[in-house]
Amino acid sequence: MxxxxxxxxxxxxxxxxxxxxxxxxxxxxxxxxxxxxxxKNVFIRGFGSFVVRKRAKKVARNISKNQEIIIPEHFYPTFKPAKSFAERVKMNNKVKK
Amino acid sequence: MxxxxxxxxxxxxxxxxxxxxxxxxxxxxxxxxxxxxxxKNVFIRGFGSFVVRKRAKKVARNISKNQEIIIPEHFYPTFKPAKSFAERVKMNNKVKK
Structure with missing residues (x-):
């Protein structure tokens, strides 16, 4: 959609x-x-929270070039769904056995 | 906010x-x-994608009660920010040294 x-x-x-x-x-x-x-963080009741989080430094590797890539610590926008919303997504979408 | x-x-x-x-x-x-x-997933150009993802089964532990808690596979609402948006959050919020 x-x-x-x-x-x-x-x-x-x-x-x-x-x-x-x-x-x-x-x-x-x-x-x-x-x-x-x-x-700034944004809280929307019944939907969730948009939170700016710090991501830790990460070392990635380019195998084919045998190179190390350092991704430094940085801020990143995240979303944490409200419990009630996550519960409805879970209940309405069953995992097929 | x-x-x-x-x-x-x-x-x-x-x-x-x-x-x-x-x-x-x-x-x-x-x-x-x-x-x-x-x-259904929802795509908002320049902001990000709201995606219903399957989370794998997870075994948690209640140490004090010495109990295993099995969280079965289930669906969960997630948000992946657009690259341009994540880039602006990163550029505008510098990690203090």
Whole structure:
């Protein structure tokens, strides 16, 4: 699914004008991004938390070139789903035996 | 930051009526959740991909009770940030030496 499909669903569900829905969704995504670029975390109740985390230094290897690549410690945007949301995804999507 | 603060930013940036912004943001979050509960992935260009992933079976241990806890294979909602977005978070949040 894409953002365009979500926008279409919202227009049909709410009856709000499509340009307003489009502008709001664009603004929502860019505001969320902007907060995280500024190093801030965003908590959305019932959905989850967007958290800027520090990733530890990692040594990778390019086997074919026999080279070591050092990825230094850096910050990275992550998402941790709300417990209630993760539970519903789990319950509704059963692993086939 | 919270959803309420994002909504306030959007109202100020777009001039769209607050109730419409609130309803659109609520609908956006619940549509995104609904897709993932249905096992569908959602791709948002420039932000990232929300992907329903299978988590492998895991054996945990309660040391104090000397008990093994088996967490069976299950599905879980995850988020993988777009490369351009992760890059901006990295560049703008330097690790202190």
């Amino acid at each position: 894409t953002k365009a499909q979500i926008i279409q669903e919202i227009v049909e569900a709410t009856g709000i004008d499509k340009p307003d829905v489009q502008n709001t969704v664009e603004a929502f995504v860019s505001t969320l991004k902007g907060f995280m670029i500024d190093g | 919270t959803k309420a603060q994002i909504i306030q930013e959007i109202v100020e940036a777009t001039g769209i009526d607050k109730p419409d912004v609130q309803n659109t943001v609520e609908a956006f979050v619940s549509t995104l959740k609904g897709f993932m509960i249905d096992g």
